[in-house]
Amino acid sequence: MTQQESRYRYSIPKSDYRECYEASAQRDARCDGQFFLAVKTTGIFCRPSCPARQPLFENCEFHATAEASLLAGFRPCLRCKPLNHPDETSDVITRLISAVEQDPSRRWRDADFDELGMHASTARRHFRRHFGMTFVQYARARRLGVVFKAIRQGDRVINAQLESGFESGSGFRDAFSRIMGAAPVNAHTQTLLQVEWLDTPLGPMIAIAEETALWLLEFADRRGLEREIERLRVAHRAAILPGSTAVHAQLAGELSQYFSGECLSFKTSFDARGSDFRRSVWQALISIPPGQTRSYGQLAAKLGRPSAVRAVAQANGANQLSLIVPCHRVIGADGSLTGYGGGLDRKRWLLEHEARFSG
Ligand SMILES: [Zn+2]
Structure with a gap:
């Protein structure tokens, strides 16, 4: 199978x-x-x-x-090699995996493969053929995983880890500060956000919040998540540390009701910053009832800007609050699913789930 x-x-x-x-x-x-x-x-x-x-x-x-x-x-275990196809071993893959382990925080560029004595396209081909994941995806998942592991362990251990250079050989500190920002020297001079890992039936999500509002909610495997977090961090001069707030607790409860079908809407307060236009698009998304969908054209018309279809699509794509601001309820004018940051399979699942429980 x-x-x-x-x-x-x-x-x-x-x-x-x-x-x-x-x-x-x-x-x-x-x-x-x-x-x-x-x-x-x-x-x-x-x-x-x-x-x-x-x-x-x-x-x-x-x-x-x-x-x-x-x-x-x-x-990955070196003995059963869970990423390799059974009965197949590849020297290329073994070398690539051990190169990642030497520095999981590293971002790989084509030229980096030269030092491993192979061409970037060889690495790509072997990886995809063996387990349907590109090498870049692998390295990214491992890099994020090092950081997410700390997030899952929570705030009690993280500060000690950051101070002692925990897993220094595996680039933990580099990976953490690259993705979440350096820990604040003085909490008063910077916005301090807390990040928590929340398990859902559609896979784990990352929730970033301060004491009174949620700032970001995304699936952990979402493409471009690192860039999103970085934008958030830089725009608000924020530092992000693992931890939980009352907002996270409320969100976790609402997510569990959402996925059980008990309640499909969210009351968690959030902070979605952007231009007036973008915020009006996000409000319009929230007003689409669960179980229903709209096209970009319909949203643009509702906002009184019928020619702004493209800008509406961009605002939709810039949403950082998955599920809360239900950008998955926007589909093509012809009924096609169109894109979704969390992947089309998830979008289909969400729409079917909402159709089933909204009646
Ligand atoms: Zn094993």
Whole structure:
């Protein structure tokens, strides 16, 4: 069974952990590709058939995809090579993976492959052929994962880690400050935002908030997330540290009601800054009832700017509050799904979910 055919598309519910654990205790190779076993004590993830000793249940978590394991901060097991196709090993891939481990915070450019004695296109081809993920995606997921791991561990450990240069050999400090900004020298001179990791049935989300308002909510695997966070940070001279606020707690409760279908609208207060026009587009999005969709043209007409379709689309794309500002409710005039930062599969899922529970 390939990953695409797996019944786990986005995430594995905790209620299925026991079943996954038993399958991996049996070293059941039929489960390879269906889920990945991640071991919290070692920070490594494996295919279910890995011959290594079975870890204790309480030290395990399970992910639907290799990318999800990487984003959760785990690195691939060298023994079962969970990223390689079974029965296939590739020297190129082994070299690339170990190069990433030497500095997970690194952003790879084509010229960097020269020092590994290979061409960028060779790296791309091997990676895609072996596990349907490009090398750049791999390196990005690993880089973000190092940071997200700290976020999942919360604020108690993070400050000590930043101070002691935790995992200095793996570039933790570099990766963290590159993506989240340097810790504030003086909290009074900078906006201090807190970031929390929230698990949902569509995969983990990253929520950034201050004490009274939510600033960003995005799926952890969203393309361009690093740039979004950077824009937020720079525009508001903010530093971002792992932690939770009352806003996060309210949001977590509302997300769980949203995904259970109990309540499809959100009351969490948020701060969405932009031009008057952009804010009016976001308000118009919020006024689209769950279970319904609009086209860009309809939104532009509603705002009294029928020729501003393109600007409406741009405002829609600049939304940083997934689900809260429901940009997924905008579709093409011909009914096609058009784009979505979280991916078209998720958009389809969200619209079907809302259609089902809004009646
Ligand atoms: Zn393994």
